[in-house]
Amino acid sequence: MEEQLKAHQLNHLDGTRFCLVCMNVLNEATQDVKLTPIHGVAKVLPDCLVVVEPSGSQHVIPESAIPSILASDGTELLEDADYYVIVKIGVL
Numbered sequence: 582m583e584e585q586l587k588a589h590q591l592n593h594l595d596g597t598r599f600c601l602v603c604m605n606v607l608n609e610a611t612q613d614v615k616l617t618p619i620h621g622v623a624k625v626l627p628d629c630l631v632v633v634e635p636s637g638s639q640h641v642i643p644e645s646a647i648p649s650i651l652a653s654d655g656t657e658l659l660e661d662a663d664y665y666v667i668v669k670i671g672v673l
Contacts, residue, residue, distance in 0.1 A: 591647075594625060595623060595624060596622060597622065597623050598622060598623075598662045598664075599621060599623040599632050599662055599663065599665065600618050600620050600658075600659045600662035600664075600665040601618070601665070602616055602619075602658065602659075602665060602666065602668065603616070603668055603670050604670060605670045606670075619640055620634070620660055621635065630642040630647065642668070643668060646666050646668050650664055651665060653665055
């Protein structure tokens with residue numbers, strides 16, 4: 582795992598309200614996208630960062646998205662999250 586993902590560098594996120602925003606590209610030509618927020622609590626594990634939903638479902642934040650984590654700007658989509666990240670979901 583890269584240096585940037587060392588758990589001690591992510592500790593400030595542990596236990597914070599977090600929003601993982603999944604961005605599905607519907608049409609690249611028109612740049613039409615669908616944003617799906619997943620709200621939960623950030624949990625720092627030794628080898629990754631996950632968002633734990635109230636239901637208990639866990640979603641791993643991709644390693645490539647870690648540098649893109651930002652403090653919430655208070656937009657409606659993010660609700661009461663302290664931090665968020667947008668992750669592009671590829672088409673299979």
